[in-house]
Amino acid sequence: MASYYYLASQLPYLVFGQEPPLSAAAFRRLAENFLKDEDRAQIDRCVLAVPSEPLSLLPPAPGEQKPPSSEFVKGWLEWERALRLNLARFRAPRLKRESAADAPDYPADAVQAAKTASSMDSPLEAEIFLDKARWDAIERLRGLDEVGSNMVFAYLLKLLLMERRSSFKTEEGFMEYKTLYASIAGSAGPEASK
DSSP, rough: HHHHHHHHTTTTOOOSSSSOSHHHHHHHHHHHHOOHHHHHHHHHTTTSSSSSGGGGSSOOOOSSSSSSSOOOHHHHHHHHHHHHHHHHHHHHHTTTTOOOOOOOOHHHHHHHHHHHHHSOHHHHHHHHHHHHHHHHHHHHHHTOOOHHHHHHHHHHHHHHHHHHHHHHHHHHHHHHHHHHHHHHHHHHHHGGGG
């Protein structure tokens, strides 16, 4: 625990919507020096893109003989899996498709986030909403663990979300450009297209 305390004490505070103060890769390299062996195996499961299979069917992580042993990691994988399957379920009718998999009804906050995001008109707003829901789920799963393995796993996932959000800046700029261009083209009238 003492080594995790030292790691936690040197990390900058993370705030949703801000730029990441360091990359997820840099954090992984830093954390490697402090992690216990069992946590080192678990950190590779801290990802945003989770498989659609139930945890019991997941192959073990490198160096493991069984599915995730960390309650935080199990909770995260189940939450993200429920979110993604429910997104597919709620978006399917809108896209005139059949939902490919049965979506779990638990965790309820993941189901509700998927339902709310699916009803949003702006894909960018929906993605930002989903990332905030993910952030909140990470906080809930971390609990009061400020200096243990849950803190390490939560910090990595938050950095991944911050990096993902940073990639939206290009999309926001392009959308603003398209809006501005349409406004200019519309005000120029039909002569502008000749």
